[in-house]
Amino acid sequence: MNWDSFIYFAILSILFWAAGATAAFKSKRKATPALLTVTGLLIFLLFIVGLWHFLERPPLRTMGETRLWYSFFLPVAGLLTFLRWKYKWILSFTTLLSTVFILVNILKPEIHNKSLMPALQSPWFAPHVIIYMFSYAILGAATLIALYYLIRERKIENCDRLLHMTDELVYAGVACVTLGMLMGAIWAKEAWGHYWSWDPKETWAAATWLGYMVYIHYRLKKNASSRLSMYLLLIAFILLQICWYGVNYLPSAQQSIHTYS
Amino acid sequence: MRIWEQPWGYREGFIVAVGILFSGLLLQFSVGNIQPTLFAYPVNGIIGILFVIGLLAVHFLFPRNRTVRWFGGVYAAVPAITIFLLLCVILGLIPQHSHSNNNSQLPSTLLATLGWNRMTTSWPFVLLCMYLVFILGLTTLRRTRQKQSWRDIGFYINHVGLFLALFGGLLGSADMERLTMSVSEGEVEWRAINQLGEIKELPLAIQLDSFLIEEYLPKLVLIENETGSILPAEKPENYQFEDTGKTVRLAGYTLEILEYLPHAAILRGDSNLYAVPMLMEGAASAIKVKATPPGRKESVTGWVSNGSYLFPHSILPVSENTSIAMPQQEIKRYRSYVTFYTENGGPQQAIIEVNKPLSIGNWMIYQYSYDVAKGKYSDRSIYELVRDPWLKVVYAGIFMLLAGAMFLFIAGPKKVESEESNTQSAKTKNV
Numbered sequence: 001m002n003w004d005s006f007i008y009f010a011i012l013s014i015l016f017w018a019a020g021a022t023a024a025f026k027s028k029r030k031a032t033p034a035l036l037t038v039t040g041l042l043i044f045l046l047f048i049v050g051l052w053h054f055l056e057r058p059p060l061r062t063m064g065e066t067r068l069w070y071s072f073f074l075p076v077a078g079l080l081t082f083l084r085w086k087y088k089w090i091l092s093f094t095t096l097l098s099t100v101f102i103l104v105n106i107l108k109p110e111i112h113n114k115s116l117m118p119a120l121q122s123p124w125f126a127p128h129v130i131i132y133m134f135s136y137a138i139l140g141a142a143t144l145i146a147l148y149y150l151i152r153e154r155k156i157e158n159c160d161r162l163l164h165m166t167d168e169l170v171y172a173g174v175a176c177v178t179l180g181m182l183m184g185a186i187w188a189k190e191a192w193g194h195y196w197s198w199d200p201k202e203t204w205a206a207a208t209w210l211g212y213m214v215y216i217h218y219r220l221k222k223n224a225s226s227r228l229s230m231y232l233l234l235i236a237f238i239l240l241q242i243c244w245y246g247v248n249y250l251p252s253a254q255q256s257i258h259t260y261s
Numbered sequence: 262m263r264i265w266e267q268p269w270g271y272r273e274g275f276i277v278a279v280g281i282l283f284s285g286l287l288l289q290f291s292v293g294n295i296q297p298t299l300f301a302y303p304v305n306g307i308i309g310i311l312f313v314i315g316l317l318a319v320h321f322l323f324p325r326n327r328t329v330r331w332f333g334g335v336y337a338a339v340p341a342i343t344i345f346l347l348l349c350v351i352l353g354l355i356p357q358h359s360h361s362n363n364n365s366q367l368p369s370t371l372l373a374t375l376g377w378n379r380m381t382t383s384w385p386f387v388l389l390c391m392y393l394v395f396i397l398g399l400t401t402l403r404r405t406r407q408k409q410s411w412r413d414i415g416f417y418i419n420h421v422g423l424f425l426a427l428f429g430g431l432l433g434s435a436d437m438e439r440l441t442m443s444v445s446e447g448e449v450e451w452r453a454i455n456q457l458g459e460i461k462e463l464p465l466a467i468q469l470d471s472f473l474i475e476e477y478l479p480k481l482v483l484i485e486n487e488t489g490s491i492l493p494a495e496k497p498e499n500y501q502f503e504d505t506g507k508t509v510r511l512a513g514y515t516l517e518i519l520e521y522l523p524h525a526a527i528l529r530g531d532s533n534l535y536a537v538p539m540l541m542e543g544a545a546s547a548i549k550v551k552a553t554p555p556g557r558k559e560s561v562t563g564w565v566s567n568g569s570y571l572f573p574h575s576i577l578p579v580s581e582n583t584s585i586a587m588p589q590q591e592i593k594r595y596r597s598y599v600t601f602y603t604e605n606g607g608p609q610q611a612i613i614e615v616n617k618p619l620s621i622g623n624w625m626i627y628q629y630s631y632d633v634a635k636g637k638y639s640d641r642s643i644y645e646l647v648r649d650p651w652l653k654v655v656y657a658g659i660f661m662l663l664a665g666a667m668f669l670f671i672a673g674p675k676k677v678e679s680e681e682s683n684t685q686s687a688k689t690k691n692v
């Protein structure tokens with residue numbers, strides 16, 4: 001299965017996710033939206049597995065391939081949030097965002113290369129990237145909530161509940177970011193001789209992590225301002241975007257050993 | 262709200278953090294970047310011990326001092342992390358000079374004066390890092406005075422873990438040695454070159470028995486003759502060889518793959534280059550293709566090769582300004598079969614490969630490079646040798662942080678009800 005068949009799987013998945021998101025508003029129980037979303041996810045996963053098989057390596061190398069995982073994990077994060085707090089609109093948001101990433105992949109596929117350079121051939125490769133993509137999706141969901149809060153602050157009845165939700169998402173997301181980062185450090189020691197070289201990608205990973213550290217610690221005080229907390233989340237997410245793909249466009253990136261194709 | 266009046270809050274936190282930043286800048290102006298060699302063992306060891314003694318002294322001698330307690334709290338931590346984050350952002354934006362060349366070689370720009378083009382050895386960066394370690398230490402110590410609950414396990418492994426990782430990384434960086442060593446097939450080498458270009462003799466020797474490179478199958482691309490850029494410009498395509506007899510489409514052209522020679526000699530014919538089989542060192546890969554331009558019947562047939570150190574490239578012109586070409590093949594893996602000798606051990610055999618370093622005594626030996634000009638026929642292997650005596654401290658920290666992250670994932674944030682009970686927020690609410 002190669003990229004040519006992506007569009008069919010993607011459309012089918014999006015339809016199921018959209019159905020799930022609609023059902024979240026309509027039905028009283030959680031089961032229907034959950035089942036629809038999971039069906040969409042399974043279809044999408046089928047494509048990932050097929051692509052993996054076709055490439056004869058994990059599809060984790062090119063930008064397009066990481067976007068693929070991101071589009072997959074967004075509905076996962078949305079579904080978990082929905083099941084945990086029964087927030088009706090979260091599935092619509094994650095479906096929409098996932099669709100955007102799918103569209104980018106369909107309209108602007110980058111060179112889909114079969115080969116994997118030696119430094120990437122490591123058992124750390126797959127867990128390192130997958131856990132990062134998963135954390136990005138969770139933190140993306142937290143950011144959506146922050147935006148929602150900032151736009152509709154006046155009209156929200158239960159602000160504390162929203163804040164607790166972002167806290168929970170950030171703790172889970174930051175835990176995964178930490179795991180991904182440290183796995184990266186151990187891998188870097190094995191591949192390049194040093195666990196941390198302040199390469200631009202590593203620097204921005206540190207900046208992202210510190211950004212969420214500011215949020216976590218700021219929120220520990222009871223007198224913390226809710227608005228500022230949400231702004232901190234937005235800033236941290238911007239740092240995350242720079243770390244993910246923004247670095248490629250920065251002057252400092254010419255020295256990076258982290259840019260693959 | 263007055264500044265410096267207890268209880269202290271974020272305001273004082275930012276003043277202290279920015280104060281450290283400016284002290285760092287002043288030091289930077291007066292003495293320039295930190296020379297890591299000045300802090301090599303035993304200096305870093307002594308500093309480390311003094312630092313820990315200092316932390317413990319501050320903690321135990323002034324148990325009731327409000328300022329000490331403040332330093333171990335969120336009001337000091339958040340500004341400290343924020344200012345350090347700011348420096349990281351600058352570090353991430355500005356291209357960095359390598360640390361191996363001397364100060365004098367750098368242009369004396371504003372960036373150099375601020376230390377921003379060698380951020381990680383600049384005074385502000387290192388001082389703020391130390392300040393973070395200091396806060397981490399005091400926070401952890403202060404926490405031991407409170408009533409303990411199961412949640413504190415997560416707190417301790419995270420903060421002690423980060424303390425160890427930063428502490429070990431910071432102090433250990435002065436002791437880290439990175440050398441490169443180049444060995445030719447059949448030879449023994451025990452000398453290596455450090456980052457300053459000096460030759461060092463090692464307590465070990467490496468003999469390269471053989472060096473092997475495996476390549477991926479070759480690819481074909483359509484290029485623009487003048488620029489050499491791959492077409493179509495907005496979405497470059499390539500075709501990786503699979504089997505002869507296949508017909509594929511590449512950038513609009515129809516290609517029929519007629520022949521494939523993994524080991525070929527490229528010879529000059531009447532008008533074109535052509536390939537014949539040659540099983541010898543220096544042989545190149547070659548593919549014979551029949552190319553038909555989009556929407557036409559007539560086709561061009563010929564050999565395409567990426568050459569080698571013995572033979573030239575061969576491209577197949579398919580129109581006035583485009584040709585079919587074969588880019589350098591990508592490397593799948595490269596590895597060295599070596600025999601190594603240590604001072605007290607006899608010869609032992611091993612394989613060194615990317616991602617699979619060899620560990621001998623205090624040294625880790627990495628497959629680093631090879632004779633790139635000779636490509637897959639390289640008979641020379643280049644290694645990087647790394648010695649990092651503080652690695653164990655850093656790894657202890659990293660593994661604690663890994664455990665702490667899992668704890669964080671499972672435990673999640675503190676429930677709202679219990680927040681009051683074990684933080685000092687009640688006392689400092691009015692800031």
Ligand code: HEM
Pocket residue numbers: 178213216217220333334335336338341342393396397400404412413416419420423665666669675683684685
């Ligand atoms: C960057 C350096 C760090 C500093 C300066 C710092 C400082 C602090 C401080 C002062 C507190 C409040 C403790 C108290 O009130 O008793 C705290 C709590 C906390 N920190 Fe950190 N910390 C740092 C890094 C981390 C890391 C790496 C993590 C986890 C990945 C983390 C997670 C937490 C959590 C979860 C709490 C709340 C613990 C609880 O009350 O259950 N911190 N930290």
